[in-house]
Amino acid sequence: MRKAVVGMLLAAAVSGPIWAQEGAGAKVPPAPDYEARANWSVFASKGWASPLPKGAAEPARAPKVAVFFLHPTTLRSETGELNQNTADAKANTWTDESSIARQASAFAACCDVYAPRYRAATYNSFASGPVREAAFALAYGDVERAFDAFLKQIGDRPFIIAGHSQGAFHSATLLERRIDGTALQKQMVAAYIIGINLAQGDFGKRFKSVTPCATPDQTGCVLQWNAYLEGATDVAKMAGYSQSTYVQKYGDDAGKVTLCINPLTFDARLPQAPSAAARGAVPGSPGFGPLQPLRAGAVSARCDSGLLIVRPDKALGLEPLAGGVMHYHDLGLFWADVSANAVRRARAFSAGAK
Template sequence: MRRLALLAGLVLAVSPAAAQTLPPDYMLPGNWSPAASPLPAGASRSVKAPKVDVFYLHPTTFRSPDGQMNSDPADAKANQWVDESAVARQGSAFNGCCRVFAPRYRAASYNSFADPAMQKAAFALAYSDVERAFDHFLKHRSKGRPFIIAGHSQGAFHAATLLEKRIEGTPLQRRLVAAYIIGINLSEGDFGRRFKQVKPCETPSQTGCVVQWEAILAGSDLATAAKRAQSTFVSAYGDLPGKQTICSNPLTFDARKPAAPAAASLGAVPGEPGAGAMRPLVRGKVAARCEQGLLVVEVDPALDMKPLPGGSMHYHDVGLFWADVRANAARRAAVFRAGR
């Protein structure tokens, strides 16, 4: 299964084991994470009557000490960690323009990455919840409104699958404002093969398209990281042209402007993802450029954002650009609505 080997090293937290993993009933409000989290100081205000919705999928957050392969949406302590470490710090970036719906789902746990067969089964179970949540979202929540799909890491993996299997080439594609599929390995060659109609976003106002980036610290071994990122395409299609991953610079969201100085940064959320309230936004402390399909970032140490081994800034893919994502989602939503 694509991308799972890298995801194995990108778990946000340790959470207690859950007793069972029953399918969540999406008619119950408790099976949706709260999306109106307290915003960081300095955030732009949310619109009073949003006309666009967001279907947001959180990343891997669950590590079970008893070897459980999937999280349990009924585990209150695990849910609190998801809400504070992921939904608040990622999903909330979209509530400036839109209503955000974030389903609790039986996400694959860290333990599932130990064996390819377990990976496949755990991700299949997680995706089955995602599809049911999406069906509920369409029927009972969105009801014909324009929507954004967004996800990070494992959530991005499921969002990409949802885009491929349920949205592209269907009437739903006409309602798609954009897909923010962050922190996985979509390659240039996936478009035209895996995705026949939907294209990568080229401009900050384009709609119906896909944005993606994977942040890595400047000075890291880009060649090794790029080869690893390209391996999912190579394993699926061979060592062919198009293996380079797509990189949307969230400081510009413009393919003609692949690099931007720190002065362009609208605001990062400092610190490590975790429990508790977000710290105030800090502007002008992150420079970014697309290079070899990766988003190379220069981060002011004052932001207190630690890299993973190899310089990966995976945990901070959204936090580094929280206010930039917020502004861009609002821009695309406004353009989409104006064109209807």
């Protein structure tokens, strides 16, 4: 079962372009109206209001930067849905407590956070390629409409886009189709696209203008990493899997290596960092209830063949998926590091705009 989950997660992360809605064969839930606050997990106008883990930086009171955050797959449907219904209270609660509280909250110290509810593809849709593509296409349509509502709300303020797993997939598509090479690129502080498999060669091919972030305070750039447990991961095998989509599309060239920016350094020149560099991880597996206090110095990380190889403290109580995949903890392991880096980039952007 766990191997199947890993396969579905990775299939979602590396699947190709998605445009057809035909053949889904399931009832489509109603389209959300993004003028209604009920269709947003977070709709910040006065800063972050929910509890943060002990040890977190204080939420920004009057942030100049806004964040558009997209949650990962959060519905393992038992009744056959291919796309999550944004009116499903149970699914929304799980989304809010497993993703928004543990992931989107990392941006509270820098920014106003906006996180739409969207008809995300469910685990059911991962069973076949055509069905998955249709479900992802429907979800992405919501993402674009939510992004338009977000832009209407923030005006000409600078923004960050961020997402994890399926949310990162849609963030990458949004970056490609709506931001890269457009006037909006000048407003973008950074894109935190976490837990998918963008290749180094995608920059210059898929993305014509934006580039990977090379330094901790660079702006207008893209960050990505995928965490795997040291000693439990066949690096060569997983690296090959992560490169497969690029190779199929562009050929077997040097650009196939997956982009890995170490979130303990955020510096392309420093791909390895000891646990002493870690500002604070969120303990415990994603679940209901308040977050446990952050724990500093609890994880080391290094980029190896495009993968982020991590060694977390066992006291964190984090369970890997089969094969040492730490997908559920891509952000939680580096919660305070992401928080501090987003603050740094937001300040750098504001300073450069003066």
